[in-house]
Amino acid sequence: MARADRPALTPAATGGPLSTESARRAVEAVWRIESARIVGALARYTGDFELAEDVAQEAVAEALVTWSREGAPANPMGWLLATARRRAIDSFRRRSALDERYAVLAGRLAEGETSSGATTPRDRPDDLPWDPDRVDDDVLALMFVACHPVLSPEARVALTLRAVGGLSSEEIARAFLVPVPTLQARITRGKKTIAAARVPFELPPPEERRQRLGGVLSVLYVIFTEGSTATAGDRLLRTDLAYEAIRLARTLAALLPDEPEVYGLLALFELTAARFPARTGPDGEAVLLEDQDRRLWDRSAIRRGLAAIGRASAVGRGLGPYGLQAAIAACHASASSVPETDWERVVLLYEVLGRVAPSPVVELNRAVAVAMANGPQQALSVVDELVAAGGLSGSYLLPSVRGELLARLGRTAEARAELELAARLCRNVRERSVLLRKAAALA
Numbered sequence: 534m535a536r537a538d539r540p541a542l543t544p545a546a547t548g549g550p551l552s553t554e555s556a557r558r559a560v561e562a563v564w565r566i567e568s569a570r571i572v573g574a575l576a577r578y579t580g581d582f583e584l585a586e587d588v589a590q591e592a593v594a595e596a597l598v599t600w601s602r603e604g605a606p607a608n609p610m611g612w613l614l615a616t617a618r619r620r621a622i623d624s625f626r627r628r629s630a631l632d633e634r635y636a637v638l639a640g641r642l643a644e645g646e647t648s649s650g651a652t653t654p655r656d657r658p659d660d661l662p663w664d665p666d667r668v669d670d671d672v673l674a675l676m677f678v679a680c681h682p683v684l685s686p687e688a689r690v691a692l693t694l695r696a697v698g699g700l701s702s703e704e705i706a707r708a709f710l711v712p713v714p715t716l717q718a719r720i721t722r723g724k725k726t727i728a729a730a731r732v733p734f735e736l737p738p739p740e741e742r743r744q745r746l747g748g749v750l751s752v753l754y755v756i757f758t759e760g761s762t763a764t765a766g767d768r769l770l771r772t773d774l775a776y777e778a779i780r781l782a783r784t785l786a787a788l789l790p791d792e793p794e795v796y797g798l799l800a801l802f803e804l805t806a807a808r809f810p811a812r813t814g815p816d817g818e819a820v821l822l823e824d825q826d827r828r829l830w831d832r833s834a835i836r837r838g839l840a841a842i843g844r845a846s847a848v849g850r851g852l853g854p855y856g857l858q859a860a861i862a863a864c865h866a867s868a869s870s871v872p873e874t875d876w877e878r879v880v881l882l883y884e885v886l887g888r889v890a891p892s893p894v895v896e897l898n899r900a901v902a903v904a905m906a907n908g909p910q911q912a913l914s915v916v917d918e919l920v921a922a923g924g925l926s927g928s929y930l931l932p933s934v935r936g937e938l939l940a941r942l943g944r945t946a947e948a949r950a951e952l953e954l955a956a957r958l959c960r961n962v963r964e965r966s967v968l969l970r971k972a973a974a975l976a
Contacts, residue, residue: 568699573671688723793849797856803838893924
């Protein structure tokens with residue numbers, strides 16, 4: 534909905550009382566959709582990121598009770614904002630009647646509140662506590678705050694999913710297979726770090742924004758990667774996490790339409806997610822690329838991904854690291870089978886990616902493409918160089934690829950040993966099963 538078309542907020546309910554379960558579903562739906570806008574508006578309003586999230590959560594708790602008793606309001610987001618704003622004012626009052634921030638807030642409400650605390654018609658939910666024309670800026674600022682470089686990588690991911698994505702601590706902890714107290718401690722430390730560093734709730738200036746955008750994109754990349762191939766557990770895919778990353782990437786693309794790497798990342802997400810329906814079997818077992826039924830691939834997601842690559846190319850001067858990875862994914866998406874894939878182009882793209890953003894993982898993926906284009910012997914030389922360099926020590930990926938190449942070269946005993954090593958190092962049950970199955974077949 535366009536900003537100018539936002540409905541006026543009213544305190545009226547849309548119907549009668551709701552059951553506890555209906556109220557919970559209504560609150561959860563609003564929070565999942567609007568949480569970033571709500572927390573962002575409150576953070577700018579209070580100037581305190583931690584307080585903004587705290588009072589937003591208090592408003593959610595109050596909504597669960599009030600909506601079940603009185604029914605859902607006509608504008609749920611406005612109700613939550615108004616309620617959270619009052620909670621923020623109460624918090625400042627409790628801290629100190631002379632607190633400078635309270636004075637600022639009191640001044641804003643001077644026209645709508647009497648000295649006795651009674652309210653006038655102006656102090657109602659449709660008295661917007663934020664500027665509607667800045668709502669999108671608030672969401673963007675929230676992303677940059679949640680991904681601030683002063684935070685640890687783990688805290689950035691947790692805060693982004695919590696504050697921007699609207700996920701609960703339980704959902705995030707479950708997705709990353711960590712105890713809820715551990716996840717909550719990360720979030721708490723992150724908030725305290727932001728406060729201690731006096732990180733302002735505002736959009737960084739354009740120059741700094743470009744410098745810090747890479748950090749925001751890397752957080753979304755980590756979230757999506759964990760969703761598309763879980764590092765541990767008994768599920769290969771965590772689609773809820775992957776689709777949340779896609780939603781955030783779409784939001785970022787809408788807010789930064791002239792940043793090519795944002796579109797490159799979105800394209801990578803869309804093209805990778807297009808293969809989700811074919812990547813697992815009926816029992817959740819992993820299905821290898823060569824065995825996937827490509828008729829199950831999501832053609833709409835492929836079209837969106839290709840359009841995003843086109844946009845990245847149009848607004849930039851060549852593709853960046855995420856755009857190059859998306860271009861590689863596009864080679865797979867446009868091929869009718871593994872043999873029909875343009876492997877020479879894939880090798881070339883990996884070579885360019887290796888120059889733009891060198892890493893052992895990029896080299897390992899290039900080796901896989903080299904094996905398909907030029908045979909396993911040449912690829913094995915690349916992998917052996919990685920082994921000697923020790924860049925992927927402890928990762929199951931390196932022995933996994935090396936085992937595959939050795940098997941294709943007929944060095945069965947060595948291949949089996951490498952695949953068994955990869956299985957021992959792999960923490961994901963589904964991928965481990967594939968590795969053990971390959972090793973057993975070589976016996």
